[in-house]
Amino acid sequence: MGDKNRIMFIQGNEAIAEAAIIAGARFFAGYPITPATEIAEVLAYRMPQVGGVFIQMEDEIASIAAVIGASMAGFKAMTATSGPGFTLMQENIGYAIMVEAPCVVVDVQRGGPSTGLPTLPAQGDVMQSRWGTHGDHPIVVLSPATVQEAFDLTIKAFNISELVRNPVILLTDAVVGHLREKMIITDEGEIEIINRRETKLPPEQYKPCKGGVDFVPDYARPGTGYRYHVTSNVHDEEGFPATYSHKAADELIKRLHKKIDYYRDKLTYYKSYYAEDADVLIITYGCTARSAKDAVKILRDKGVKAGLLQLQTIWPFPYDVVEGYAKKAKLVVVPEMNMGQLIGEIERAIKREALGVNRADGKMISPAEIVGAIKGVLKDG
Amino acid sequence: MVNIKNYLRLNKLPHIWCPGCGNGTVVRALITAIDKLGFKKDEIVVFTGIGCSARTNAILDFNTIQTTHGRTLAFATGFKLMRPEMKVIVITGDGDGAAIGGNHLIHAARRNVDITTILINNSIYGMTGGQYSPLSPQGAYATTAPYGNIEPPFDICELVKAAGATFVGRGTVYHIHLTIDLITKALSHKGFSFVEVISQCPVGYGRRNNMRSPYEMLLWQKEHAIMVKQADKYSKEDLKDKFLIGELWVNHERTEFMDSYNALVKRLSEGMKGGEV
Ligand code: SF4
Numbered sequence: 001m002g003d004k005n006r007i008m009f010i011q012g013n014e015a016i017a018e019a020a021i022i023a024g025a026r027f028f029a030g031y032p033i034t035p036a037t038e039i040a041e042v043l044a045y046r047m048p049q050v051g052g053v054f055i056q057m058e059d060e061i062a063s064i065a066a067v068i069g070a071s072m073a074g075f076k077a078m079t080a081t082s083g084p085g086f087t088l089m090q091e092n093i094g095y096a097i098m099v100e101a102p103c104v105v106v107d108v109q110r111g112g113p114s115t116g117l118p119t120l121p122a123q124g125d126v127m128q129s130r131w132g133t134h135g136d137h138p139i140v141v142l143s144p145a146t147v148q149e150a151f152d153l154t155i156k157a158f159n160i161s162e163l164v165r166n167p168v169i170l171l172t173d174a175v176v177g178h179l180r181e182k183m184i185i186t187d188e189g190e191i192e193i194i195n196r197r198e199t200k201l202p203p204e205q206y207k208p209c210k211g212g213v214d215f216v217p218d219y220a221r222p223g224t225g226y227r228y229h230v231t232s233n234v235h236d237e238e239g240f241p242a243t244y245s246h247k248a249a250d251e252l253i254k255r256l257h258k259k260i261d262y263y264r265d266k267l268t269y270y271k272s273y274y275a276e277d278a279d280v281l282i283i284t285y286g287c288t289a290r291s292a293k294d295a296v297k298i299l300r301d302k303g304v305k306a307g308l309l310q311l312q313t314i315w316p317f318p319y320d321v322v323e324g325y326a327k328k329a330k331l332v333v334v335p336e337m338n339m340g341q342l343i344g345e346i347e348r349a350i351k352r353e354a355l356g357v358n359r360a361d362g363k364m365i366s367p368a369e370i371v372g373a374i375k376g377v378l379k380d381g
Numbered sequence: 382m383v384n385i386k387n388y389l390r391l392n393k394l395p396h397i398w399c400p401g402c403g404n405g406t407v408v409r410a411l412i413t414a415i416d417k418l419g420f421k422k423d424e425i426v427v428f429t430g431i432g433c434s435a436r437t438n439a440i441l442d443f444n445t446i447q448t449t450h451g452r453t454l455a456f457a458t459g460f461k462l463m464r465p466e467m468k469v470i471v472i473t474g475d476g477d478g479a480a481i482g483g484n485h486l487i488h489a490a491r492r493n494v495d496i497t498t499i500l501i502n503n504s505i506y507g508m509t510g511g512q513y514s515p516l517s518p519q520g521a522y523a524t525t526a527p528y529g530n531i532e533p534p535f536d537i538c539e540l541v542k543a544a545g546a547t548f549v550g551r552g553t554v555y556h557i558h559l560t561i562d563l564i565t566k567a568l569s570h571k572g573f574s575f576v577e578v579i580s581q582c583p584v585g586y587g588r589r590n591n592m593r594s595p596y597e598m599l600l601w602q603k604e605h606a607i608m609v610k611q612a613d614k615y616s617k618e619d620l621k622d623k624f625l626i627g628e629l630w631v632n633h634e635r636t637e638f639m640d641s642y643n644a645l646v647k648r649l650s651e652g653m654k655g656g657e658v
Contacts, residue, residue, distance in 0.1 A: 027463055062488070193555075
């Protein structure tokens with residue numbers, strides 16, 4: 001560890017705010033909501049210090065709209081919210097996908113549906129993060145389990161969003177958001193930062209919505225000689241509405257998906273723990289991975305060959321990774337703080353049934369609960 | 382005379398508006414004002430939302446951004462705060478700006494962000510086929526008000542003024558020189574400026590409300606508008622079904638949002654050593 005590394009004892013939400021600044025975010029717009037508010041509070045303090053702008057908007061719809069406006073102006077921008085606010089943001093998240101405006105949206109999950117359990121954790125927004133906005137669209141969703149991961153994945157979220165010009169959702173939860181833990185910020189000069197690729201073509205040749213070899217269009221800052229139109233209607237490579245062109249619709253929607261596929265390796269993150277030789281493989285994400293890790297220790301002590309696959313990227317869903325790790329396992333277990341959301345995708349990947357361990361009452365799933373469920377099944381078998 | 386063609390994306394013409402629609406006249410007024418002020422095309426960004434009014438910007442040769450329904454001012458706010466050197470113009474309609482976008486409108490006015498908003502008020506949702514809006518007159522007919530509209534409309538200029546806008550004016554398509562003048566003043570004003578332009582939608586509104594031709598609708602504008610400077614010559618009774626046009630409100634006292642923000646940043650940098658956090 002170099003001298004320039006900073007060791008901090010810090011809350012998950014604070015770590016996200018700090019990481020956003022290091023990633024290069026210079027715009028934050030938000031609306032207060034528990035348990036996400038600390039992110040706005042820290043950035044209200046930090047943004048003016050680093051030459052950025054913080055603004056508290058009139059609601060969540062306005063917050064994400066302002067973020068997209070700042071992004072189209074050429075800056076890295078972020079908002080943070082929780083379930084009900086995330087729901088309000090969905091329309092404009094779809095807009096950002098369609099006009100390829102990179103941005104980061106943090107959803108610190110709490111219990112739902114509706115206002116649900118305002119101060120208690122949940123993992124109920126897994127499907128909303130994937131399909132909350134209408135239409136066929138790609139999305140990238142990252143989920144941290146620790147404060148350190150909250151920090152690291154926030155930087156990755158910005159990098160990915162700039163790389164593919166798509167919103168990235170950081171799907172965290174009240175546990176990780178409010179937890180205080182030791183965190184290390186490595187020498188800032190050594191942190192990889194990715195910026196939007198800008199066009200090298202002269203304005204007459206520039207096509208704002210034409211994908212490159214990686215299917216991602218080059219960006220041009222408005223007001224620098226490049227005058228183009230932006231619309232979320234189906235549009236051609238020039239960016240003008242092509243509502244009645246089936247061909248343009250087909251090409252655009254497919255290209256939006258292809259660019260995410262192209263970078264799949266660069267945006268798939270996961271961690272494994274005793275997973276290689278596991279008979280019992282626990283697959284989970286977010287705060288539940290913390291309990292799952294303990295469950296693995298307990299089971300190993302009891303002689304059960306258990307292991308953990310923690311998904312940090314949950315969308316696009318890493319089918320290959322899951323299938324690969326689950327191959328040798330006799331039992332796949334999926335604990336989630338919901339009634340069963342990602343388990344469907346896991347079963348699709350492994351092509352057999354998995355054991356769900358679920359609760360949606362605002363309480364974390366304990367290691368003992370996971371162990372109990374597994375032992376119950378092993379006994380039966 | 383301004384050469385309108387210089388400011389249009391000619392390859393995007395013809396536009397999609399119905400014959401007799403007021404939108405084209407408003408576009409012409411905006412171009413004339415911009416030409417008068419000598420802005421460079423590159424320093425202007427025109428935001429729109431959804432509806433017939435939103436189709437104004439695809440044909441304009443500026444930086445143009447069409448956003449989601451009603452949210453335009455929130456998008457424009459984010460953009461303007463990061464690119465304060467650019468001239469940000471929002472074109473909206475009565476449905477887009479006063480209904481779904483009403484909350485964003487009053488808050489943009491309250492913040493006094495340096496954005497010019499032109500609200501084309503044709504009293505109807507044109508693009509979806511003629512439903513009543515919060516600016517439709519009481520008693521007017523619409524597809525969703527087949528027995529006459531029972532809701533009273535906003536006076537959108539009064540609303541925006543009360544919310545904190547620092548320049549408010551109302552023109553009409555008929556009083557086009559006044560409208561050009563108001564847009565010119567609004568664009569030169571620092572702070573949130575707002576111009577309502579009473580316009581005609583012969584297809585969605587006129588045909589259901591005894592004004593079959595654009596001519597009749599322009600005549601209606603002529604007969605119902607009263608210059609604000611002459612308002613005191615009329616009795617309350619006379620003014621009942623009339624509306625005021627002209628420069629309705631100017632306030633130079635309030636500080637523009639970015640000026641306040643920059644003052645805060647300056648305060649911070651003076652209070653702290655270089656780069657210290
Ligand atoms: S529907 Fe009305 S507002 Fe829309 S283009 Fe036609 S006349 Fe104009």
